[in-house]
Amino acid sequence: MNSWRLALRGLGRDWLSGELGVLSAALLVAVAAMTAIGFFTERVGVAMDREAAGVLAADLVVSSRAELDPQWQAAAIDFRLASARTLSFPSVVIAGEASTLVEVRAVSETYPLRGTLRIRDDFFGQAREISGGPIRGSAWADPRLLARLASDVGNELGVGATRLATVALLDHVPDRGWGFVDLAPTLLINIDDVAATELVQPGSRVRHQFLFAGEARDVEQFRRWIKPRLTDGQRLVTLDEAQPEIRRALDRARRFLGLAAIVAVLLAGIAIAMSARHYVARHLDLAALMKCLGARQADILRMNLVQLLLLALLAAVFGSLIGYAGQALLVNVVGELIASDLPAAGLRPAALGLATAVLMLAGFALPALMQLRRTPPARVLRHDLAPPPLRNLVIYAAALGSLAALLWWLIRDFSLMAWITLGAVATAGLLTLAGWGLVAITGRMRGRVGVAWRYGLANIARRGRDSVVQITAFGLSLMVLLLLGIVRNDLLEGWQATLPDDAPNHFMINIQADETDALRGFFSENSLPEPALVPLVRARLRAINEIEVDGKYEPGSRAERFVNREANLSYSSDLPPANKVTAGQFWQDEPPTPEVSVEEEFAESLRITLGDTLTFNIAGEQLVATVTSLRSVDWDSFQPNFFLLLSPASLRGFPATFISSLYIDEARRPLLLDMIKRFPSITTIDMQAILNQVRGVIDKAVLAVEYVFGFTLLAGLMVLLAAVQTTREERRYESAMLRTLGARKNVVLAGLASEFVALGLLAGVLAAAGATLSGVLLATQVFDLPVAFNPIIWLVGLAAGTLLVGISGTLATRNAVRQSPVSVLRRI
């Protein structure tokens, strides 16, 4: 049998008659939601790679304290990779009488391979991009370096045994490291000048680097080639390692957007399942006739599978197109979040679109459609015969299976998936219970209202199950939007309210001990409040309870990173603000022996408990302190905070620098410039910019998620339309009967409208209640903020529910009233 032709014909006819309208629309929503996320995250991911490459100035870096094998640069050519070479070492440069410590970076011609190098011609000049480093005999200097030396562009600097002319100021070096506290200014020179400086001698502290860049595949092949050739002390840095925190943030964003998409997919799935059930009911006669004429079960199944497959293909193509357009809008919404231009998206997300379409149909439509093949052929003679009903287990297993597959694609984390599933089941359960309650109450109210409302409310009560599904689906999507749109504002405002207006907006670091008095003087001269100078002592944690920490912790673990780097110690006689003692006691006055207070998470990862002794090495000397308290720290307080805080006497003798935070209002910002000129070694960090950026990022991220939840609202609408579709015939009949019995057209229409307005109100109640409750939970459990009641949630929730459901439901059913009673009754 030609099942393809029959399937095509059937599909065409069903499409024209509107049978497949809701099913296809719901499928499109699901595919569009998934592909929009897919396209967006892929583009951002590629952009991240690019940015990471910018930070490395390459796609791959080999780094070593010793000279690298020059053969590797030659080998890179065979792998179609470009390469560059850099050397960095600390040195002192001299200008006239003045000298200062710098980080000399010597670069080859091709540097940087990725990212941009920017220079300025003078202190106030415009920065411009430039390719390649300085030519031989010249140098580009960090402005701070010239400030410290009181020198200017054009002057010569003594670098080791040679002199180099500073011809430009460095504005941006892509791969400059970011040590927080001691950041020596950079001097960029040509690699061919290194020999003349005579600074690189056996035993000197030099970092040699080879930089490589090329097509991702070539880079990967080269990485595999070079990795086994590396010896101890030679390190390979890849893009993934370049910006782990940004990568993690992107990953989290992807998961969050994915979650938003999966809610839309779930609701679309409900709409598809409802439509499919209706479709099957309308196609039983055809299946029975086909079997009567000799079609086998396999023929019926094949015909339906072909139809589903065609539908999936169409939905994948058009849904992906919509998803692509949606993603372009999304990029507009959050565009500024991503600094560089986003690269074009590949085709992979379209494959996700096809997978979504196939999985959605397989999970939500196929179980019902499979039943068609079991239609008793005798139905051609007796219309009441139907296939045996599907077992609930089959329905739920198929739906859950397909959702789980999509969720896996988005999240790839089993435990998270398990939590989400639990959360979803709990939320759906709660909403459904609340929905049933509301429907029951509504049913009881119908005795107290007019005829139109009575008819409407009676309908809600009679179609109890469908009503609950509609209220829950719509309520859920509205709830999420309310939560994001309004509760987010409450929370953000609450969070900002916790920061006083004069919260510090600048950090000052690297304040030398001999500068503190002068700095205090500068502040009082300018009538600024005296800054609190917090001491900072660099140390290394050597032992816990006299056991060496070296090699004690798992490589790559947080604990290992803690012990491998220099620790910043501070001392204080009082517990600093934004700190809370969680165990033990913070010292009063000056304790007789050194004591240390440890931040609790730091303590946990290093397995430090009260009473332990910590041995530090500070500038070659040993200090042993006993842990007498553990603290929790509010890191968002914009105050200097420390993992390790010691009793004052224990650290006072050691060399310290100071850090401070201060608030300076917009009008007095020029003072900062004066301060930098007077204290060139002090580095200031503008927290206002970071604060604004944090707020911007939160706003944009929420906007993106809200945008994706827009698909959820659409999917909620699909559930409503699917429910309307399944009751269309019934409504036509009822309307014809009512009108035959003398009801005016307007009364019947008012009845329909009141049904949907009531449904919308119920969904609105559910959404507002859910959003309020979630807001309270978030405020008290997550953000630790006071609970504030916001009536807007209820106003918006009820209004949006009533209008959206009321209008779309009435519009979708008004045809039932339009047809003449005779034509409807004749058909039955």
Next chain:
Amino acid sequence: MTENKDLNFVLRAENLYKRVPSPEGELTILRDIGLEVKGGESVAVAGPSGAGKSTLLALLAGLDEPSAGRVWLDGAELTALDEDGRAELRARRVGFVFQSFHLIASLTAVENVMLPLELAGRKDAGAAADAVLEQVGLLPRRRHYPRQLSGGEKQRVAIARAFVTEPAVLFADEPTGNLDTRTGKTIIDLLFSLNARRDTTLVMVTHDVQLANRCDRVIHMDTGGIVDAPAGTASE
């Protein structure tokens, strides 16, 4: 498969029972039906509503399974076949004409007629369908969809579809039930003339006494069993 020993009979039923569950307990719709129909014979099944006529037709055509008893059709024991086996047999040896025509709305007249041939895997479906459509006088309207045809025309397409496979047995269920008297008569004339020309066995369920009387034999049914002819009705 058990072969029917007496090849004179195209259709044969033995001790047929059909019981269905109901809220009041098991309900017997057909009881102890036995009948034999010879090749080329036309038989009417008559009786009041609820007598079990349609149920019997469903069992004889293999559309449903009896609770007990056996049915042979064209030499094959239907009751020994599974659903797909019965479907295959229907595709080759059985034709149907229904009261409500049961044409597929998305297919043209000729495609509707071709369908059973295609289901049986016949390559010459188009030509064969055209030939039968010509016999029922609808060749000029072969490309029309059911919605473009009148009731009588639809039933003629249905008759063409029933005869196109050259079935051994044609089952008709109230074939004139949805037609006015005049059109009904034309349709019945067509049905009988084709039946005679092709030597098909006809089993027809009908209320219509006149129509029943045009058949070679009338089987009367009441409350699920075969009864003697009531007074004033057609007799064997």
